[in-house]
Amino acid sequence: MPRPKESFEDIFPCEFYTPEELLDPDQMYTIREIARLLQGLDPDADIDEDTEAVIVDWAVPWVMLNADDLVIGEPPTEDAPGYYGLRTDDGSE
Incomplete structure (x- = not known):
């Protein structure tokens, strides 16, 4: 059910990292690791399955x-x- 904006104490911009901001150019990552990075976590952070399912969806x-x-x-x-x-820059690795 939709909620009025004024019902929220805080509202933040919906901003995401760019690949250059998020990923080390010398590393390769799984979706699960990228999901953790997008949440500000270490790529190998231990999180519960339900949380992981939600962040992978993002x-x-x-x-x-x-x-x-x-x-x-x-x-x-x-x-x-x-x-x-x-x-x-050369379009590859």
């Missing part, structure tokens, strides 16, 4: 929105997650 659209600035690394095994990294 990370997937972020990756899609920023796809032009990212590269994808093939998963090391069939059942492993994919890895994403920052695209460099």
Whole structure:
């Protein structure tokens, strides 16, 4: 159900990190790790499954929105997650 803006004590701008602000150019990250970074956490932070599910839901659209600035690394095994990294000036790794 919608709520009036005045019912909130604080309202903040909806701003997200750019890939350059978020990712180390020499590293590749899973969606789960990107989700943690978007929340200001360490990529290997221990969080509960429910929280992880919510932040991953935010990370997937972020990756899609920023796809032009990212590269994808093939998963090391069939059942492993994919890895994403920052695209460099030459358009690759």
